[in-house]
Amino acid sequence: MLPKREEEPAPKTYKQRHPPSTNKKYTHFIKPMLAKLHEGAFDNEDWIFEIKWDGYRAVAEVDKGNVRLYSRNGLSFETDYPIVYEALKKIKKQGLVLDGEIVALDENGKPSFQLLQQYDSSTPLCYYVFDCLKVNGISIEDKPLLERKAILQKLLPESNIISYCDHVAARGKDFFKAVKTSGLEGMIAKRADSTYHEGTRSSSWLKVKHILTEEAVIAGYTAPRGGRKLFGALVLGVYKNGKLVYIGHTGTGFDDKTLRQVYDRLQPLRTDTSPFGVRVPVNSAVTWVVPRLVCNIKYTEVTEGGNRRHPVFMGLRVDKEAQDVHEEVKDGGPIQAHKTKNMRTATKNKAEPVKDIAISDKEQTIGGRTLIFTNTDKVFWPKEGYTKGDVINYYNTIYPYMGKYLKDRPQSLLRMPNGILSPGFFHKDAGDNAPEWVDTYKMFSESADKEINYIVCNEKATLLYLANLGCIEINPWCSRVTRPDHPDxxxxxxxxxxxxxxxxxxxxxxxxxxxxxxxxxxxxxxxxxxxxxxxxxxxxxxxxxxxxxxxxxxxxxxxxxxxxxxxxxxxxxxxxxxxxxxxxxxxxxxxxxxxxxxxxxxxxxxxxxxxxxxxxxxxxxxxxxxxxxxxxxxxxxxxxxxxxxxxxxxxxxxxxxxxxx
Missing domain, CATH: 3.90.920.10 (DNA primase, PRIM domain)
Known part of the structure; x- marks a missing residue:
């Protein structure tokens, strides 16, 4: 079914999320299955590969419109992310349990943990569901993963908010390359025949990271310096053998708003005693806190002494208890690589290159117009290996046949800058970033309740500009700007x-x-x-x-x-x-x-x-x-x-x- 673009009602407006401290916690809840850390991508016909989403793990229990939505430690997400909660209530299934991740999307359609921290109604949100635990109140956890996913895909309704998390079979190396090109956090490798084990960190599920991220316990904060207010850096640790171990401190990744939020959350936890029990190498006065708050950090490497080099604060986590933040131990040994019979290299699947355009990240002249094609080697179809450059080449070649169906017609853009496995987003207004030579048509949109400058694709350069934006598909009106109320x-x-x-x-x-x-x-x-x-x-x-x-x-x-x-x-x-x-x-x-x-x-x-x-x-x-x-x-x-x-x-x-x- 094609998306209904112009007539969809405007989404409900929700107030900014409640502070995490107000979340109710369920007494009885399902603890999801967890993945072990693994170094290096691999190919194996017995495994499948999914995107590692940068959000909050969330379990949903759905029973004929009654919904419980909560974190991996049982904290309710119902008031934090009401748009997901309301979408789940529309599923009229009985005794359904889903496992997935709530993700906030930035302007490029990429997951952003920082945006999730400050979620409000203006932030695109998606609940990516990758597993199903119960149907009609009956557990299917003993069924193989691929069978559970097939059941899940049939159960989920068409929705922009609740989305089935697809996967690639066997070709983990190509998939991980696409993940890195797209700037995503990493991938999850799962045995195709694995059963589901609640609350277990299993070697049947492995996480392979591109961007080094970790959860850390906040143990204190240093005094502010220079123009910085409230505090200078957070002192961080993880638990190892039952003791909190220092891993470094971070003073980057904050704006004024997050500085204030974190500072206010730390004040009730102040203490005179270091939670490490030993002296740690900090370079200014420290205010210690009871180690209860957990944050996400990204970093460049781990030093020989165990410190995280160049850690950057990504946001507080509400879905994990401090005592559960342990130093991650990598899963032992490489996975033996196997080539499946159906595995083909990406180059064999590529469309025939076009001779009259050189796809590169340099300036190009198309019909007298200057264009810069970017990230042309980004893989848009991981299974087949087609890239963004292939999309641009295709539209360059097909334009003589396609152009007549686009001329003088406003475009509603569906942009998918990270390929078909990542979420897309609608973009109707040409905005200030469109080149001056791109034709536009201004019209009042009832659904958006404002005037919109629609892009009109009147020449090849405009079509290739749209392809470079990540518009895999091209969606024109049935009428032209010359007679907008009279379709052809x-x-x-x-x-x-x-x-x-x-x-x-x-x-x-x-x-x-x-x-x-x-x-x-x-x-x-x-x-x-x-x-x-x-x-x-x-x-x-x-x-x-x-x-x-x-x-x-x-x-x-x-x-x-x-x-x-x-x-x-x-x-x-x-x-x-x-x-x-x-x-x-x-x-x-x-x-x-x-x-x-x-x-x-x-x-x-x-x-x-x-x-x-x-x-x-x-x-x-x-x-x-x-x-x-x-x-x-x-x-x-x-x-x-x-x-x-x-x-x-x-x-x-x-x-x-x-x-x-």
Whole structure:
């Protein structure tokens, strides 16, 4: 299902999170399974690999709208992160237990632990769920991990807030390389057949870090120096053999706000006694505190004496008790590498390079416009090995065919700067960072309640600029800026649910074609590039969005009457069920967007939204047939078979009369 971009209601506004000290703690709670530290990435066909999220581990218990959401030590997150809590309440399952991580996302869509500390309603938030412990109140912890994840993926609803945490099988080295390129913290390696063991740190789960991070206990603080107020540095330790051991002190990573917050939290804990029991090498007067507060730090290396070199404060942790902060011991021994039969190198999967553009981090001139392509070797599809540079190359090559479908149309940007396994974010306003030569169109957005400067893709350089922003898919309006309320075509989006077959999608599309043929209306199909099909009807900008929507609604009703067993006009997935195809006629509204013809999609295999002949819409067609690798060969053979959607439109009055309307 394509995301509904312009018509989504504005999110609820929540007040800033409560201080951690106000969190209630549950008496009975599930302690999640933990991973051991491991040095070095590895390949192994018996293992899978996930992103190591930089957030708060969170367990969710869901039972028909009743929810408990808490940390690994039982602290409630319900008032801290209400947007996650409310999203979980919409899951109408019984006796469901989920394990995942609450993550705050920065402006580039990357996890940020610091943002999570100061979370408010303006911060994008996601609950990445990577395991399922119970279904219908029955434990599935003894099932193999991959079986649990398959169950989990089917259970989770479509949501921008609750997201299934995907994985890569076998190819840990390539995945870790992509993690490093994306600037993420690291990866988690898990045995594919591992069972779940509550409260256990197991060698079946391993964490491989790119950025060195650690939890540390705050043992005191030094006096401020220079212009710094309140305190100079935090004195840090970890527990080893039951004793608190000094690991260094950090005076960086603070702004005025965090200085005040940490200082205020430490005042009730002041004491005259050093919690280390021995003298430690600090360089100014120290105020000792009872060792209760835990913080996150990042650092460059561990010295021979055990100190963390160049530690940076990342934020306080509320989800771990101080006595549980131990020096991390690496899991023993390397994992034997095995090559799976299906493992292919990234270079074999790359799209054919384009000859007329040199992708690099230097200035490029495209059609007289100056562009700088950045991070072009960043892997966007870890399994296949396709990079950001491949996306730029693809759009450079496809523009002669694709450009006509973008010209004069406002764009709603979905940016995925860290690839398909990381969260994306919507970006509608061109803002101040867009080059001066990029065309824009200003219009009031009801959903945003403000005027927005939409980018309009009128030349190749603009399309490549969008690709460099991380726009894997390109999503134009159905109307142009010259006639913004009059679409050039109407669209029926055939959107399957979880239990529908693609054969049913094909059958629905052909029934729609029969109805349109009876009306005397030309129609043109294309794959969505995901799980569905789109049917376009040319209008020639002669009718309003309201008229287009009403006509599309009539066709959808007639199709549903012929296929009542597995189609629906109910938009809500929870109401229509998992075996009902949604015939979406509501795409025909101003500001709604669909993937453009020839747009890449951020899906496995790097699929392309591909125009079809109706003769191809038959059994055997698959959404994955057309990809970044083969689409150019197809176009050279068949030409652009979709161009007629931009030509003379139907006579809607005659069509309605033919249908008895």
């Amino acid at each position: 075509y109407l669209v029926l989006d055939i959107d399957p649910s979880e239990k529908n077959t693609f054969g049913q999608v094909i059958e629905t599309a052909n029934v729609i074609k029969e109805i349109l043929d009876r009306a005397g209306a030309d129609s043109y199909p294309k794959t969505s590039g995901a799980t569905g099909l789109h049917v376009y009807v040319p209008l020639g900008a002669k009718y309003t969005y309201e008229q287009a929507k009403d006509f599309a609604h009539l066709v959808a009703v007639m199709a549903h009457e012929q296929l009542p067993k597995f189609t629906s006009l109910e938009r809500s997935l929870s109401k229509r069920g998992k075996n009902q195809i949604y015939i979406d006629f509501l795409q025909n509204r101003r500001g709604q967007t669909l993937a453009s013809p020839y747009s890449l999609r951020p899906k496995p295999g790097a699929t392309v939204s591909t125009p079809l002949d109706w003769s191809e819409v038959k059994d055997g067609l698959l959404p994955s047939d057309h990809t970044i690798e083969n689409i150019l060969t197809r176009i050279k053979k068949k030409g652009d078979i979709f161009a007629a959607v931009l030509k003379k439109g139907i006579d809607m009055k005659k069509c309605l009369k033919a249908l008895g309307g």
